[in-house]
Amino acid sequence: MTLASIRQAPKAVLHDHLDGGLRPATVLELAEECGYDQLPADNAEALAHWFREAADSGSLERYLETFAHTVAVMQTAEGLRRVARECALDLAADGVVYAEVRFAPEQHLERDLTLDEVVEHTLEGFREGERLAAEAGTPIRVTCLLTAMRHAARSREIAELTVRFRDRGVGGFDIAGAEAGYPPSRHLDAFEYMRANCAQFTIHAGEAFGLPSIHEALAFCGCDRLGHGVRITDDIFDNDSAEPRLGLVANYVRDKRIPLELCPSSNVQTGAVPALDKHPFDLLARLRFRVTVNTDNRLMSDTDMSREMLKLVETFGYGWSDLERFTINAMKSAFIPFPDRLRIIDEVIKPGYAVLIG
Ligand SMILES: [Zn+2]
Numbered sequence: 001m002t003l004a005s006i007r008q009a010p011k012a013v014l015h016d017h018l019d020g021g022l023r024p025a026t027v028l029e030l031a032e033e034c035g036y037d038q039l040p041a042d043n044a045e046a047l048a049h050w051f052r053e054a055a056d057s058g059s060l061e062r063y064l065e066t067f068a069h070t071v072a073v074m075q076t077a078e079g080l081r082r083v084a085r086e087c088a089l090d091l092a093a094d095g096v097v098y099a100e101v102r103f104a105p106e107q108h109l110e111r112d113l114t115l116d117e118v119v120e121h122t123l124e125g126f127r128e129g130e131r132l133a134a135e136a137g138t139p140i141r142v143t144c145l146l147t148a149m150r151h152a153a154r155s156r157e158i159a160e161l162t163v164r165f166r167d168r169g170v171g172g173f174d175i176a177g178a179e180a181g182y183p184p185s186r187h188l189d190a191f192e193y194m195r196a197n198c199a200q201f202t203i204h205a206g207e208a209f210g211l212p213s214i215h216e217a218l219a220f221c222g223c224d225r226l227g228h229g230v231r232i233t234d235d236i237f238d239n240d241s242a243e244p245r246l247g248l249v250a251n252y253v254r255d256k257r258i259p260l261e262l263c264p265s266s267n268v269q270t271g272a273v274p275a276l277d278k279h280p281f282d283l284l285a286r287l288r289f290r291v292t293v294n295t296d297n298r299l300m301s302d303t304d305m306s307r308e309m310l311k312l313v314e315t316f317g318y319g320w321s322d323l324e325r326f327t328i329n330a331m332k333s334a335f336i337p338f339p340d341r342l343r344i345i346d347e348v349i350k351p352g353y354a355v356l357i358g
Contacts, residue, residue: 001310001313001319001320002310003306003307003310005356006095006306006309006310006313006323007094007095007306008095008352008356009095009306009309009320009323009324009327009352009353009356010095010097010327010348010349010352010353011094011095011096011097011293011305011306011309011327012096012097012098012099012292012327012330012331012334012344012349013091013096013098013099013100013293013294013295013305013330014100014202014225014259014261014292014294014330014333014334015100015102015202015227015228015261015263015292015294015295015296016087016091016099016100016101016102016294016295016296016297016298017101017102017103017147017176017296017297018074018083018084018087018101018102018103018122019067019070019071019074019083019103019104019107020067020070020296020297020298020299020300021087021090021101021295021297021298021299022070022073022074022083022086022087022299023044023086023090023299024044024045024047024048024051024299025044026073026082026083026086027039027047027069027070027073028042028043028044028047030073030074030079030082030083031069031072031073033078033079034072034073034075034076034079034111036069036072036073038068038069038072039069040069048299048302051066051299051300051302052300052301052302054066054300055269055297055300055301056269057269058269058270058271061178063269063270063300064177064178066300070299071107071108072110074108075108075109075110075111075113076111076113077113077117077121080108080113080118080121080122080125081121081122081124081125081128082125083122083125084101084121084122084123084124084125084126084128084129085125085126085128085129085132086129087101087125087126087129087142088101088125088126088128088129088130088132088133088140088142089129089132089133089136090298090304091140091142091304091305092129092133092136092138092139092140093133093136093138094304094305094306095138095305095306096140096305097139097140097141097344097348097349097352098140098141098143098330098331098334098344099140099141099142099143100142100143100144100145100171100172100334100335101126101142101143101144101145102144102145102146102147102174102176103122103144103146103147104146104147104148104149104158104176105118105119105122105146105158105161106148106149106152106154106157106158107149115157115158115161116161116164119144119146119161119165119170122144123144123165123168123169123170126142126144126169127169129142130142141336141340141344142169143169143170143171143172143334143335143336144165144169144170144171145162145170145171145172145173145174145202145335146158146161146162146165146170146172146173146174147173147174147175147176148173148174148175148176148187148190149175149176149177150175150176150177150178150179150182150184150186150187150204151177151178151182152177155175155187155189155190156187156189156190156193158173158190159173159190159191159193159194159199159201160193162194162199162201163193163194163197163199166199171200171334171335171336172199172200172201172202172224172335173190173194173199173200173201173202174201174202174203174204174227175187175190175203175204176204176227177204178208179204179205179207179208179209179213180208180209183212183213183216184203184205184213184216184217184220184221184223185216185220185221187221188220188221191221191222191223195222200224200225200335201223201224201225202223202224202225202226202227202261203217203221203223203225203226203227204227204228205217205223205226205227205228205229206226206228206229206230206231206232207227207228207229207230207231207267207270207272208270208271208272209231210231210234211231211232211234211235211249213231214226214229214231214232214249214253215249218249218252218253218258223258224258224259224335225258225259225260225261225333226253226258226259226260226261227261228260228261228262228263228267228272229253229258229260229261229262230260230262230267230272230273230279230280231272232249232250232253232260232280232284232289233280233283233284235247235248235249235250236250236280236283236287239283244283244287246287253289254287254288254289254290257290258290259290259292259329259330259332259333260284260289260290260291260292261292261294262279262281262284262291262292262293262294263294263295263296263301263308264276264279264281264293264308264311264312265295265296265301265303265307265308265311266295266296266297266300266301267279269300269301276311276315277315279315281312281316282315282316285316285322285326290329290332290333291326291329292326292329292330292333293305293308293309293312293323293326293327293330294308294330295308309323309326320353320356320357321353321357323353324349324350324353324357327349327353328345328349328350331344331345331349332345
């Protein structure tokens, strides 16, 4: 198994941030076009290095600061469309066949676009990217998720925006941002609105903050998936024994098949786990939680889906059938209609892995 062979495998990503996946050269070009002069470097290589360094700091707050620069160049119709188009193309070139890409529309209002316009231009970019990827022989389907910032007060508005656009390429809702001090229950009315409208959502929980955040996201907010959720291990005991013991919350997550959007490199960079070989991914996979592999922020982590999978293969010794299982886990958990999920599993993922498994 090599990076090249993993690239050939059909992959599905559920947790990828639009503003965390720009090409360094695009950041520079868009900054030039829109007159943004705060970038910490003036060539693509140095800029890529800067993002990686800042993200490696081990602090979620510092990690989140890097987004000021990407968000700054995504304030115009053309900026949003280009970033979304390139995102779809880059994922497709990596062998991703299904992607859910999220971003926070409220952070793109600095140049007089409305929330609806921000979403429209971004969706247009994804559609362009899908068309170009199909022409290049690497078809991909991209679903957009709308994120509200947990420290802000617009979550209800963003939930309404999500529902308004649900037949036009928006699949669900999310909250993100620094977790400490901003529990998910602060945004209860947004989640209640989503549930009242039979609409799905995920919540960033159990990354910087522990079990109480996960418990709130599930029990009070009723989320369909957990963004990261790595700290569910705080509710799993005797990890080294043949039969680890699960507490109430961990049992609930496993029994209800709540998908965990795990992001190996990002989880190490933000300090959610100390090192990749200490990542609970393998423990959770062995305990048959519904684990999925994700990129989080491809620019900041200097990664993509194939590299995340290769790291897991090298660290935990996985084979093709494991990667297939994680991919099907993700596809089962996608925020698109059930028949669409089945079709991608049966017609794209299974045949793709059958060739690789041989
Ligand atoms: Zn995230």
